[in-house]
Amino acid sequence: MPSDKVRIRFEGNTLECRSGTSVAVALWENGIRHLSHSPKYGRPRGLTCARGHCTACLMRVDRIPNVRTCELPVREGMEVGRQDAGAFYAAPMQKILAAGSAFFPVGFYYKWFTRPPFLSRLFLDGIRPMTGVGRLPGGGSRFKALPPVSAPSGTVNTPASDLGRFDTVVVGAGPSGLKAAATADGRVLVLDDHELPGGQRHGVLRGLADQPDGHLDRFPVLKSSLERIEKAQNLMIARDDLTFLGGTRAIAGYHPDGLLLRRGDHLQTVQFDNLVWAAGALDTLGLFAGNDTPGILGPRALYRLLFRDGLRVRGLQALVIGDGPDFWLSAAALDAAGARLSLVPTGDGGAKEISAAVDLKWPLNTGLKLDEISERGEGHLTASFVQGTPSSGEAGTRLSLEADLAVICGRGKPAYDIPYQLGANLALQPDLGGFALPLPDDSGSGPATSLLPGGPRLVAVGEACGDLPGRHHPSGAEVKKP
Amino acid sequence: MSKPKVFLCRCEDVTLQEFQDAYVEGFTELESLKRYTGVGTGFCQGKSCLSEAAELLATLRDIPPAEVRLTNIRPPAEPLTFAQLAALDVPDPAGDSGSDS
Missing domain, CATH: 3.50.50.60 (FAD/NAD(P)-binding domain)
Structure with missing residues (x-):
């Protein structure tokens, strides 16, 4: 095995990864975009902030839960898994939840059965195990003591210091x-x-x-x-x-x-x-339907992934939406990394930059307002837009664009x-x-x-x-x- | 297939709709909205959602944005493990140990 490759274990499979990348990027490059599921609705979540802030990439690594996999470099023999794997969020259950979502009003889990107290207790006992990020390993019962987990060597043993x-x-x-x-x-x-x-x-x-x-x-x-x-x-x-x-x-x-x-x-x-x-x-990703879909990134996350992790985007279809310098930098960086582009400028763009984009034959779609992003299978996004002025109230023409990843460049x-x-x-x-x-x-x-x-x-x-x-x-x- | 939800807070899965519903139910300050819906209480400690939630609240209440009061944000700004904290050799607070209330 060449030294620039390492192998990690992911939920029973061995994956070959480039050394030097983070665990989350290694999984992305192996076609695994769903790193976790959200705690209440069980929505798939993937690499989002790429800087250790958000919940989306928290996984279990070598038995330790809640590890920020976007910050952790891959190591030979590392054991990685989703914290909820095989639990409530298995695919069939997600389908049932999605189909039955009309029967679950917003906030039902804290609004139903608040009285009488015994019913409330029963309800909470039933519903609590269904949410969250799964159970710790090593025991069927919730109350069984866990076997001791030791920290990976060399992580916390360095003496702390006051500067x-x-x-x-x-x-x-x-x-x-x-x-x-x-x-x-x-x-x-x-x-x-x-x-x-x-x-x-x-x-x-x-x-x-x-x-x-x-x-x-x-x-x-x-x-x-x-x-x-x-x-x-x-x-x-x-x-x-x-x-x-x-x-x-x-x-x-x-x-x-x-x-x-x-x-x-x-x-x-x-x-x-x-x-x-x-x-x-x-990064601010904005409020739109499906704004938590894996594969949606902000520009700052993209820069980090491209520069620090060398994320492979060659041949991928990238949708860049937004305005300002980050819009053009995201587009230029993705183009240089070999991605195919589809641009949706939402502001006036800058005349010189627009003409440069036209000159480079980057497809431009103007006058669109982002309405929804959804996922057709892992890593395939569909973004739908409304054409024309959004404030006029009338239903505009809709347009859909397909992509492997979407970069949303709004205000930071x-x-x-x-x-x-x-x-x-x-x-x-x-x-x-x-x-x-x-x-x-x-x-x-x-x-x-x-x-x-x-x-x-x-x-x-x-x-x-x-x-x-x-x-x-x-x-x-x-x-x-x- | 129905339209996917609009998420305001991804860590705690709080949707835009839930936030608006909570406002209608009478929670009109960011602090009480945080406690009721869980917005901003997740792993990211509000980095991804508190600004957005505050902007929404200004719109809902129809008040100038500068009048929206931010919630309490206590250190640290991100989750730490006990192991990390245990390894920290905190310097003596010069001379006045024990005098803190």
Whole structure:
């Protein structure tokens, strides 16, 4: 067996995988898109955020449940399984549930049989085993003690450490974070959950710039984005009193000046005098029918999968829906990786970019509003769109597009949880993507305002302060006002 | 085949319809909606849904978005194992151990 291949066991079958990829990507490349089933409706779920945030890729690995398989590299002989395999969510049961869904009103599990108490107890005893992510291995009874499970060697045995106090801690090494790091005072610590500084788009942009066909030169919005990132990288590299921690994310903020960091299974603590929150934004997939279908990705997830895991998309039909730089970067990156494209721009797109896409013979479908994505078997998506203006009320013409994966590029939503834990005030600003932190007052001489009352200084920069205003999300379910 | 559901919170399987129904039943704050429907209480700790839920609530209540109050978000922002926490060597909080309430 060549050393660039490893074999893993998946529910009784041996799968051959490229070494260096994550478990979730290895399964995807072996045709397994359904990594879990949702806890209430038993809907199949697959790779979604690709950064260890969401529930969709949680699986049992070497008997340990709830492992984030999008973050875990494949290892020879690894035993992987769905947490619910063979339980309630077997295919026939899902069919019965889908057919009988009319008899189960929304929220029935907490609304039915609330009185009398004995009936409620019976009902809950009956229904509870049917939900959730399945049982732990090693026993038929729910109450039987489980055999001890030991952690895989080398995971949690490394001594944890306190990194001490830094004058400035910068969370996020995208262009804004790097620029802030370059001008920050004193000893500086920069951390990012990517292994290398540059942010969520850098790897994919650099890869495109290195391609001989010059895709990047055709898209001014992407070219300027790469230039901005690499200029910031050079500024950061020029400092020698700066520490960079890759593959590390801030997972908790403790008032007034403490952060808890995680790298894999290893936790670290750090204290700061100044905190620069440059953690960027998260993908927003939008609210539409079937928005949880496996195979739907956001642009940031796509970049990570293409750059970090080298996800094989050659020959796959990819549907790219949305607006803004991420729309064009997703399309260009998928094209360079050998996917067949189908584009649905939902905003005005940018004249130069549209003409470049036409020039490249990428099929464009304009004037469509995403209505529904469903799955015909594992890995085959059908996206249906409504043509024309959605607000006119009349039923527009419908159009369906088939694809193997769909990338939805809407506004990103600012990451806000750690500043909020530290006590920062946030305001919901839908036109900026969600709970956005206020931008520093003076754009010229660096951040000046603090988001925390008293104590250490906290400033936010970049996409954490909101995505481009006015960008339209490709879809939106109707919200009925009661 | 009926149209698939619109999911607001994927971790806890809360649909858009459920959220709207809960609002009609009288849960009009994000905090109480979170406790009633489970939105934002899953593995992702609201990273995938709280902004969306807050926007929906602003629309349902017809109030300016800035008036929607965010729910409590306590550290940590993502689930940890006891093993990870046990390996953490927490530094002594300088001198004042035991004085915390």
